[in-house]
Amino acid sequence: MDLASIVDSIQASGVGEWMRSSVKAMPIVEAIHVMAAATVFGTVLVVDLRLLGFPSTQRPFTRVSDELLKWTWAAFVVALITGGLMFAANAHTYYVNTAFRLKMLALLGAGLNMAVFHTVTCRTVRAWDQGVPAPLAGRLAGAASILIWVTLIFLARWIGFTKGYDFDVPQDVNLDFTF
Amino acid sequence: MRELAEWLQGTSFSVTIQSVSWVVPLLQSIHIVTIGVVFVSSFMIALRVLGRIRTDEPFAAVWGQFSPWLWGGLGVMAVTGGLLVVGEPVREATSLSFWMKMILLVVAVAGTALFGRSLAAAARVEFPSGAKGAAVALLVLWIAIIFLGRAIAYDVEVWGPLSPSA
Numbered sequence: 118m119d120l121a122s123i124v125d126s127i128q129a130s131g132v133g134e135w136m137r138s139s140v141k142a143m144p145i146v147e148a149i150h151v152m153a154a155a156t157v158f159g160t161v162l163v164v165d166l167r168l169l170g171f172p173s174t175q176r177p178f179t180r181v182s183d184e185l186l187k188w189t190w191a192a193f194v195v196a197l198i199t200g201g202l203m204f205a206a207n208a209h210t211y212y213v214n215t216a217f218r219l220k221m222l223a224l225l226g227a228g229l230n231m232a233v234f235h236t237v238t239c240r241t242v243r244a245w246d247q248g249v250p251a252p253l254a255g256r257l258a259g260a261a262s263i264l265i266w267v268t269l270i271f272l273a274r275w276i277g278f279t280k281g282y283d284f285d286v287p288q289d290v291n292l293d294f295t296f
Numbered sequence: 297m298r299e300l301a302e303w304l305q306g307t308s309f310s311v312t313i314q315s316v317s318w319v320v321p322l323l324q325s326i327h328i329v330t331i332g333v334v335f336v337s338s339f340m341i342a343l344r345v346l347g348r349i350r351t352d353e354p355f356a357a358v359w360g361q362f363s364p365w366l367w368g369g370l371g372v373m374a375v376t377g378g379l380l381v382v383g384e385p386v387r388e389a390t391s392l393s394f395w396m397k398m399i400l401l402v403v404a405v406a407g408t409a410l411f412g413r414s415l416a417a418a419a420r421v422e423f424p425s426g427a428k429g430a431a432v433a434l435l436v437l438w439i440a441i442i443f444l445g446r447a448i449a450y451d452v453e454v455w456g457p458l459s460p461s462a
Contacts, residue, residue: 144450148443151328155442158329159336172361184349188339267329274325278317 121212128208136206143206150199154273156192158266160185168251168259177247210280217280220272227265234258301389304382313383320383327376331442334369337362338438341412345423345431355423356416363412370405390461391451397444404437 127133136142166172167181204211211217238254245251251259304310313319343349344358381388388394411430415423423431451459 140453144447144454145443148446151331151446152335152439152442155328155332155335156339158332159339162332163336163340270329270332271325274321274328278321 124208124212127205130205132202133205133208136202143203146199146202150196150203153192153196153199154270157189157196158270160189160192161262161266164189165259165262168255170250170256174248174250178251179242179246207280211276214276214280216272216275220269220276223265223269223272227262227269230258230261230265234262297389298386301385304385307382310382310385313379320380323376323380323383327373327380330369330372330376331445333365334373335438335442337366337369338408338434341366341408342431342435345415346428347422351421354419354421356419359412359416366408387461388448390459391448392455392459393444393447393451397441397448400437400441400444404434404441407434407437 136146164182164185167174167176167178234255238252238258241252245255250256305314313323340349340362341359344351344353344355350358407430411427411434415427447454452462456462
């Protein structure tokens with residue numbers, strides 16, 4: 118089974134059908150996606166800025182990241198679920214959309230950057246946890262992470278303007294029906 | 297109000313925002329990136345009040361670190377949001393979500409300013425349940441504001457006959 122046919126079967130699935138036929142599902146799912154994305158980006162930003170030495174290196178890096186990354190992951194799971202629901206509604210349109218493909222690439226880049234940082238750079242964290250600047254690799258990872266996440270959000274918003282359809286109310290739908 | 301919005305929509309500044317294809321997505325992208333800054337700043341402040349993070353630091357230190365990001369971010373959002381309104385004044389003026397968002401925004405900004413300043417002055421390490429409740433309430437307000445922001449594009453779908461544009 119190739120990728121294109123998997124995409125088509127996602128679109129034809131019950132979840133996809135439900136997302137398309139429900140009037141209120143899309144705005145609610147999109148709003149939750151924005152909240153989750155905001156939480157992912159904001160919490161990652163605090164950790165990345167600490168890596169870069171902002172506002173200072175006084176607070177141990179591991180404490181900052183331990184306090185925040187659990188919220189990042191929780192929000193990421195929510196973003197993944199809501200994003201999946203949005204994808205299911207119009208899977209084919211997303212699949213062929215350039216902004217969407219670049220966004221997925223950015224997501225992969227963010228994941229790789231994080232994986233390298235945690236498995237390699239973080240091995241020496243005890244030496245730079247507090248009071249001294251993070252090594253160059255750590256500072257680069259922090260800067261790259263901010264850049265990638267901002268780019269990802271821009272690409273995400275661009276999907277809505279390039280996907281080539283309006284998610285309008287389906288025809289003949291009674292707007293009074295309860296969600 | 298509708299006449300005002302229609303006049304604004306006809307001004308050349310508004311027409312420029314409407315007609316240059318990348319302006320609206322760019323403004324919306326900056327607006328969303330800044331939601332992350334503002335929302336997580338208020339989240340950090342709330343988590344400190346709840347005693348979930350940075351309990352080794354006084355509240356004033358956490359407030360001092362995150363409130364400038366909160367106010368700065370809100371300033372950026374006022375500019376990008378304001379330009380988006382100029383670009384689509386009729387859609388905003390006839391949107392229930394937009395007006396509810398503006399009302400809640402005033403409440404959230406005033407509430408955060410009063411709450412943060414009084415708690416920073418109180419110099420406590422541990423907060424009573426009233427303060428914790430207020431911290432959660434402010435967070436819920438910001439969540440409602442984000443929801444309403446997204447709902448502007450779906451006003452009829454979300455509010456049905458209650459929407460002025462229905």
